[in-house]
Amino acid sequence: MQPVSTSQVGAKSPRRWIAHTGHATVAQAHVMAPDQPKLKALYSHMCDSRVLLDGSVGEGGGQILRTALTLSLLTGRPFRMVKVRANRTKPGLRPQHLAAVQAAALLGDAEVQGAAVGSRELTFNPGAVRPRDLTIDIGTAGATALVLHTLHLPLAMHAESGVRLTLKGGTFNTAAPSFPFLDETWRRLMARLGFSIGLTMPKAGFYPVGGGRLEAWIEPGQPKRLIATERPPLERIHGVAGVAGLDRSIAERMKARAIERLLEAGFEAEIRLVEWSSASSGVALNLVAEHGDWPASFLGLGERGKPAEAVADEAVDELLAHEAVSAPIDPHSADQILMPLALAKGRSEFTISSVTEHLRTNASTINAFLDRSITIVEGEGENMPGRVVLAS
Secondary structure, eight states: OOOEEEOOOOOSSOOEEEEEOOSSSOOEEEEOSTTSOOOOOOEEEOTTSOEEEETTSTTOSTHHHHHHHHHHHHHOOOEEEESTTTTSSSOSOOHHHHHHHHHHHHHHTOEEEOOSTTOSEEEEEOOOOOOOOEEEEOSSSOBHHHHHHHHHHHHHHHOSSOEEEEEEEBSSOTTSOOHHHIIIIIHHHHHHTTOOEEEEEEEBOBTTTBOEEEEEEEOOOOOOOOEEOOOOOOOEEEEEEEEESSOHHHHHHHHHHHHHHHHHTTOOOEEEEEEOOBSSOEEEEEEEEEETTEEEEEEEEOOTTOOHHHHHHHHHHHHHHHHTSOOSBOHHHHHHHHHHHHHSSSOEEEEESOOOHHHHHHHHHHHHHOOOOEEEEOOSSTTOOEEEEEOO
């Protein structure tokens, strides 16, 4: 089939937060302890089954929109969102969010109102999902990973055979997963949950030019439950220090700094030097901590005026914070696996090294569409893991 193109941290005492849909007509988020600040209700179910979402609550970013698009395609329920990305410096739809909306509309034959850059309100009325190969050009350095996350589950859960998704834009982004995380951690966790994905990055894309290319081969799959409460011993730390359009010595400095910092903390690491093909210059260092079948990735990303050593420190600091807490799931992955687990049959439970606002917000958005109890408990003290339970 020919491609179709479209433009465009730990608490001192445990805190328990439960999201669930209690009735067919009204869904609410409940705070179960007085010391946990209440989140405003993200949603309400209208008499026509349309979901109303307030994009200003919780983390107030694009994740609410992406989760809503995915679940609207999977459940067939339309939604209306107001105050889109209200908590961001540039509120409303940005090109990468618009690309996700347009791609979801294309995939699900949806009727959409408000699909424009800067729009702060959006109405999405899905039709039937028709899996096929897609090529999507964001047109900027916007995150290809966020478009991939929006389309992955609808494609995998509806496809009868493998489909290819080609995304053009940014592959290294400050506020979104970058390609090394997708390939080293997200892809492998999805395999544990029942989804086989192949990923390649023929060309890297950095801000502000973009021009990167991410290709995903998505096989049909259905979600599986997960129990991940114990972390196996650390087997190794490895990673890549890479540059695009810049001198290789920058990558060497990042590597040297990361190895020095990790040795000081008692860890050894193997770090490869790479040079990425790209339309613009960029630098990044990605570290992966391997605990048996549980990989966790941590990225440091360069920008103009930022020393190579500071890029390395970013990745090392995040890795060391994760290693200080005995939990198999890292903060970046927790909200990524929550939606497939909410769609899986049976009870799931996992521990995480840090509970984030993204995770809580994602739970609330999921429960706008699904009747699924999700309990999030923060760690009981410093360096204690948080816990997420999805009831049967």
